[in-house]
Amino acid sequence: MKRPDHNTYREWLNLDVDGQLPRPQRAELEQHLAGCAECRAEREDLLALENLLQKNRVPVRTDFKGAVLASLPTTGWENRHPKTWAFPAAVFLLLAGIAAALFGSAHLEAAGPGASALVAMADMLGSTLQAGAGLLAATWKGLGLAFAEVISSPMSLGVLAVLVISLNLLFISLLRRRRSATAGAVRGGRR
Amino acid sequence: MTRGAEQPTDEDLVAAVLGGDRERFGDLVDRYQGRLVNYLFRLLRNVDDAHDLAQEVLVKVYQVLDRYDPQYKFSTWLFRVAQNAAIDQIRRRRLKLVSLRQDDDEGEGRDWDLPSPERGPYGEMRNRERADAIQEAIDALPWEYRELILLRHQAELPYEEIAQLKQMPLGTVKNKLFRGRQMLKEKLQDFLAD
Numbered sequence: 001m002k003r004p005d006h007n008t009y010r011e012w013l014n015l016d017v018d019g020q021l022p023r024p025q026r027a028e029l030e031q032h033l034a035g036c037a038e039c040r041a042e043r044e045d046l047l048a049l050e051n052l053l054q055k056n057r058v059p060v061r062t063d064f065k066g067a068v069l070a071s072l073p074t075t076g077w078e079n080r081h082p083k084t085w086a087f088p089a090a091v092f093l094l095l096a097g098i099a100a101a102l103f104g105s106a107h108l109e110a111a112g113p114g115a116s117a118l119v120a121m122a123d124m125l126g127s128t129l130q131a132g133a134g135l136l137a138a139t140w141k142g143l144g145l146a147f148a149e150v151i152s153s154p155m156s157l158g159v160l161a162v163l164v165i166s167l168n169l170l171f172i173s174l175l176r177r178r179r180s181a182t183a184g185a186v187r188g189g190r191r
Numbered sequence: 192m193t194r195g196a197e198q199p200t201d202e203d204l205v206a207a208v209l210g211g212d213r214e215r216f217g218d219l220v221d222r223y224q225g226r227l228v229n230y231l232f233r234l235l236r237n238v239d240d241a242h243d244l245a246q247e248v249l250v251k252v253y254q255v256l257d258r259y260d261p262q263y264k265f266s267t268w269l270f271r272v273a274q275n276a277a278i279d280q281i282r283r284r285r286l287k288l289v290s291l292r293q294d295d296d297e298g299e300g301r302d303w304d305l306p307s308p309e310r311g312p313y314g315e316m317r318n319r320e321r322a323d324a325i326q327e328a329i330d331a332l333p334w335e336y337r338e339l340i341l342l343r344h345q346a347e348l349p350y351e352e353i354a355q356l357k358q359m360p361l362g363t364v365k366n367k368l369f370r371g372r373q374m375l376k377e378k379l380q381d382f383l384a385d
Contacts, residue, residue, distance in 0.1 A: 014369045020350055045376050048383040053344045056325050057229045058238055065220045068249045
């Protein structure tokens with residue numbers, strides 16, 4: 001086997017100082033060092049350089065950790081998470097407003113022309129909601145009938161199962177891709 | 192996934208913080224503060240700026256901790272954020288390239304306080320000379336070598352992480368570190384025997 005040249009040994013010395021030289025090469029380097037004064041001197045210099053840089057490190061201030069922990073945002077990243085209660089609360093408020101408008105209309109009619117206009121608007125909204133609800137019910141009924149038709153045959157049930165599983169897998173893969181893209185952007189910083 | 196029985200990995204600590212144990216972030220600070228401050232100090236050449244920016248970096252990392260991808264090393268991520276922040280600051284502030292010695296001459300005193308292994312007037316003078324020489328030698332390195340030398344010697348990142356951080360082949364990292372060290376050795380030859 002061909003022996004490495006002198007420059008290769010010098011490169012190995014650098015790796016060795018960093019603990020990055022594989023064991024077999026390390027043994028070979030030790031053999032070379034035994035007979036090469038120049039490389040021994042090089043190793044001494046490299047170790048001295050490492051020592052010099054280590055000795056001249058600046059000390060970290062004693063209050064540094066405390067300052068970091070004190071300056072962390074009180075709620076951290078949770079602040080940026082979507083609030084899980086926001087949507088239900090909004091729906092509740094909307095329903096409450098509609099209920100107040102519908103069931104409070106009888107009291108408002110007696111209050112004057114302005115209140116009557118409000119009651120008329122509320123009635124219109126109520127009619128719209130009733131129509132929407134009727135349409136929704138009809139749609140669900142139609143969907144229910146179609147679903148009952150599908151599950152009545154084992155073949156069509158199997159097709160439906162495959163379709164649902166495929167859609168789920170597609171959704172999961174899209175989510176993963178999006179997550180890794182976000183992580184990559186964070187890792188990459190704004191270079 | 193702990194290393195041995197007693198020492199949690201960085202990834203364990205991050206998971207604990209994300210799970211609501213905020214105090215564990217203090218463990219990460221303990222683990223990295225020395226390397227982070229020294230790495231930034233060598234880039235910014237000012238102890239106060241290094242501490243301030245190190246604090247900013249840690250807060251920034253905490254704020255986006257939920258976006259940390261555990262398939263990568265936490266240290267790689269941390270020092271990438273630190274390097275970007277340092278480069279931004281150097282550009283933004285147009286850091287004065289005034290040597291520390293000039294600060295002394297202006298009567299403002301040194302902006303760092305290194306431990307002094309050598310006591311007495313001669314020892315102090317030698318310490319100052321050595322500290323200045325190290326900073327000057329690092330500053331004199333071309334950027335492509337300097338950044339790798341600092342990531343290795345101040346941030347103490349292993350070669351693989353440096354390669355990942357700089358998106359360079361491992362062989363290039365080894366080669367540049369080798370050359371960078373040769374340049375540093377030449378410039379600091381007078382102090383290697385100390």
